[in-house]
Amino acid sequence: MAEKNYYTVDPLGKLMCMKCRVPLEKGKAKFLYLDNGFPVELPVCPRCGFVYVPEELALGKVQAVERALEDK
Amino acid sequence: MMIGKTTSVCPVCLSRIPAGKVVGEDGNIYMEKRCFEHGEFRTLIWEGDLESYRAWASMDAGGKVLPVRAVEVEKGCPYDCGLCQSHERDGCCVLLELTNRCNLRCPVCFASAGEQKPKDLTLEEIGRQYDLLMERGGPFNIQLSGGEPTMRDDLPEIIALGKSKGFTFFQLNTNGVRLAEEAGYAEKLAKGGVSVVFLQFDGLDDEIYRTLRGRPLLSVKRKAIENCREAGLPVVLVPTVAPGVNDHSLGEILRFALERMPHIRGVHIQPISYFGRCGLEAPAMRLTIPRMLRIIEEQTHGLMKSGDFGGGGAESPYCSFHASYMRKADGSMKALPRRRSQCCCVKSSDARDFVSQQWSGKAAYADGDEATSALDAFLQQAVDNTFTVSGMLFQDAWNLDLDRLKRCYICEVDTDLGMVPFCAYNLTDINGRALYRR
Numbered sequence: 001m002a003e004k005n006y007y008t009v010d011p012l013g014k015l016m017c018m019k020c021r022v023p024l025e026k027g028k029a030k031f032l033y034l035d036n037g038f039p040v041e042l043p044v045c046p047r048c049g050f051v052y053v054p055e056e057l058a059l060g061k062v063q064a065v066e067r068a069l070e071d072k
Numbered sequence: 073m074m075i076g077k078t079t080s081v082c083p084v085c086l087s088r089i090p091a092g093k094v095v096g097e098d099g100n101i102y103m104e105k106r107c108f109e110h111g112e113f114r115t116l117i118w119e120g121d122l123e124s125y126r127a128w129a130s131m132d133a134g135g136k137v138l139p140v141r142a143v144e145v146e147k148g149c150p151y152d153c154g155l156c157q158s159h160e161r162d163g164c165c166v167l168l169e170l171t172n173r174c175n176l177r178c179p180v181c182f183a184s185a186g187e188q189k190p191k192d193l194t195l196e197e198i199g200r201q202y203d204l205l206m207e208r209g210g211p212f213n214i215q216l217s218g219g220e221p222t223m224r225d226d227l228p229e230i231i232a233l234g235k236s237k238g239f240t241f242f243q244l245n246t247n248g249v250r251l252a253e254e255a256g257y258a259e260k261l262a263k264g265g266v267s268v269v270f271l272q273f274d275g276l277d278d279e280i281y282r283t284l285r286g287r288p289l290l291s292v293k294r295k296a297i298e299n300c301r302e303a304g305l306p307v308v309l310v311p312t313v314a315p316g317v318n319d320h321s322l323g324e325i326l327r328f329a330l331e332r333m334p335h336i337r338g339v340h341i342q343p344i345s346y347f348g349r350c351g352l353e354a355p356a357m358r359l360t361i362p363r364m365l366r367i368i369e370e371q372t373h374g375l376m377k378s379g380d381f382g383g384g385g386a387e388s389p390y391c392s393f394h395a396s397y398m399r400k401a402d403g404s405m406k407a408l409p410r411r412r413s414q415c416c417c418v419k420s421s422d423a424r425d426f427v428s429q430q431w432s433g434k435a436a437y438a439d440g441d442e443a444t445s446a447l448d449a450f451l452q453q454a455v456d457n458t459f460t461v462s463g464m465l466f467q468d469a470w471n472l473d474l475d476r477l478k479r480c481y482i483c484e485v486d487t488d489l490g491m492v493p494f495c496a497y498n499l500t501d502i503n504g505r506a507l508y509r510r
Contacts, residue, residue, distance in 0.1 A: 040446060064435070068451065
């Protein structure tokens with residue numbers, strides 16, 4: 001199965017929400033993990049609330065936090 | 073009862089000879105070997121039973137990672153180090169001996185510093201050593217060593233040169249005298265790029281320093297630590313532990329370090345080895361891993377337990393022990409699960425990040441991006457509350473096990489020879505004659 005895409009990047013490098021067809025805006029979001037919440041600012045869809053998490057953030061900092069919380 | 077075979081050397085002539093591992097009458101594990109010319113030798117290698125000896129290797133990652141550009145085998149281990157084609161690891165931590173000068177004259181010194189004609193490597197020679205290391209699989213974690221490396225005034229330049237060639241982690245191995253005595257020196261080193269100070273710290277009693285270092289040094293050590301703290305330079309305490317001298321002091325040292333977290337990152341224990349200049353006689357009962365762990369448990373009154381510790385996964389498990397702890401809000405210490413690749417120094421990028429993060433005290437993924445600063449803060453807090461206790465048992469002519477040596481990760485760099493495993497480079501016979509060190 002092809003990988004699902006939730007956003008597109010227009011020629012100017014701006015992120016678009018695939019579902020709502022509107023540009024993502026910088027907004028507040030929160031990572032919730034094992035009873036811990038971390039407020040962050042990331043590109044968010046102003047209509048449906050979809051949050052874009054860059055791959056390097058997911059595989060870097062976020063994964064490091066998960067490891068620390070799980071004592072991995 | 074014979075439980076295994078390996079190869080060692082004769083302590084008198086350093087000839088390669090077969091060795092057996094046996095269970096002694098007391099239940100402990102010994103190495104037995106015989107040189108046709110110089111007789112029989114027997115050394116304690118594990119003060120514990122056979123079951124515990126075997127269980128210690130259960131985290132062993134095994135496998136081989138061959139050195140990059142290995143030198144050809146001619147005479148066989150341990151005579152072709154450089155690293156040679158039969159070596160089973162590619163190196164990780166590398167000692168640069170920047171000078172053989174020292175401002176102490178310790179009765180115990182593996183480098184026998186101060187006995188040779190004073191010699192500092194020139195910046196050009198150091199540059200060649202960096203180049204050699206990059207050609208052979210670098211960048212490695214660099215240990216600025218000696219002699220006493222702070223005898224030089226150009227450590228920032230040496231680090232800048234290393235950075236320009238691609239190295240990122242610079243550990244300073246020091247006795248702390250200059251850090252204590254010279255105002256502004258710790259700050260100069262922090263700005264100059266030192267990642268962490270490995271501070272020789274043998275105890276909290278001046279009698280210990282008189283025996284091992286030739287003069288009282290406790291106030292110097294305290295001052296050095298204070299100056300590093302003010303400069304934001306992380307410190308790891310490194311006790312050389314000798315039986316009957318300071319093996320009663322480990323609990324004190326650990327408590328002293330814990331009280332100074334996170335600026336003191338951990339304690340790295342080096343049970344004494346009988347090579348180089350060593351004014352102490354090799355005793356019948358050596359400090360082996362099980363004894364060290366029992367001492368730690370007893371002297372910390374169970375705050376740290378034997379079972380928290382594991383052996384090396386990359387180097388031979390019988391060369392090291394380590395445990396990491398997380399300090400909880402109530403001050404208690406929780407042992408973190410043992411990691412296969414955790415050690416004081418390993419090469420794989422994951423483990424190297426771990427080492428760099430743990431010793432330097434900087435969260436590896438924290439990038440200062442404001443948008444995700446809550447994650448940075450959490451990661452930094454996790455690092456600030458993590459404390460590592462580790463130890464490495466260097467080998468000498470009495471207990472050298474070539475199976476262990478072939479997996480050595482810590483090398484001395486030599487412009488002519490290349491990368492020589494630490495325990496081969498520092499090996500001396502009973503008369504102090506070295507195999508490699510010049």
